[in-house]
Amino acid sequence: MADVGLVGFPNAGKSTLLSVVSAAKPEIADYPFTTLTPNLGIVSYRDNRSFVMADIPGIIEGASEGKGLGIRFLRHIERNSMLLFMIPCDSDDILKEYQVLLNELKQYNPELLDKNRILAITKSDMIDDELMEEMKLTLPDIPSVFVSSVANKNIDKLKDLIWLGLND
Ligand SMILES: Nc1nc2c(ncn2[C@@H]2O[C@H](COP(=O)(O)OP(=O)(O)OP(=O)(O)O)[C@@H](O)[C@H]2O)c(=O)[nH]1
Ligand SMILES: [Mg+2]
Known part of the structure; x- marks a missing residue:
């Protein structure tokens, strides 16, 4: 059983994140639907604590009706x-994409929306600080952080947010 599940469109960088925070070696590639079956990893947190992360295949609009790999x-x-x-x-x-994901989850099981949610804006090594500040104004109203798995940016901050979410 995993503590935190990764939810995103294909190619969002889910498996890459899992690969940098755990010993898991999921397949990673620059095309959609690289991940065909879920991957689990154990993430070490400070003071010898840990949690489990579940990387699942990407979700697209209409997934709840069977599009892509479905739900x-x-x-x-x-x-x-x-x-x-x-x-x-x-x-x-970003806001639209978030709402599409939320809606697909809701179609599958509305109780999924009762879970704590946080947002990672990924691949933030590709944008500068100025653009990031502008984008912050457009984010959904949940705890959010800009991260880069490749540049190891804000990964500890993300782990802090996850830990808070797991323990509140
Ligand atoms: N620049 C940059 N590229 C990244 C980062 N994280 C992932 N990528 C790239 O994005 C592409 C998709 O990464 P994956 O981790 O396979 O994405 P995914 O969300 O698991 O995709 P699916 O399994 O298809 O759902 C790969 O080419 C990665 O190298 C990042 O932090 N920065
Ligand atoms: Mg993947």
């Missing part, structure tokens, strides 16, 4: 204590 993998996050939404910083509309 059958959402059962793997049904028992997670919390959900980490992941949206790339080069998304056309």
Whole structure:
């Protein structure tokens, strides 16, 4: 059973995050639907604590009607204590993407929306600070952090947010 489940469109950087915070070696590639089955990893946190992260296949609009890989993998996050939404910083509309993801979860099981949610804006090594500040004004109203798995940016901050979410 995992503590935090990763929710995002294909190519959002979910598996890459898992690979930098745990010993898991998921497949990573620059095309959608790289991950076909869920991956679990144990994430070490400070003071010898740890939590489990579940990386699942990407979700797209219409997944609840069977598009893409569908939503059958959402059962793997049904028992997670919390959900980490992941949206790339080069998304056309972060808020829209967030709402699409939320809606697909809701179609599958409305109780998924009772879980604590946080948001990681991924691949933030691709944008400068100025753009980041502008984008902060457009984010959904949940705890959010700009991260880069590749540049190891704000990964500790993200772990702090996850830990808070798991323990409140
Ligand atoms: N620049 C940059 N690229 C990244 C970062 N994280 C992931 N990527 C790239 O984004 C692409 C997709 O990464 P994955 O981790 O496979 O994405 P995913 O969300 O697991 O994708 P699916 O399994 O298809 O749902 C790969 O080419 C990664 O190298 C990052 O922090 N910065
Ligand atoms: Mg993947």
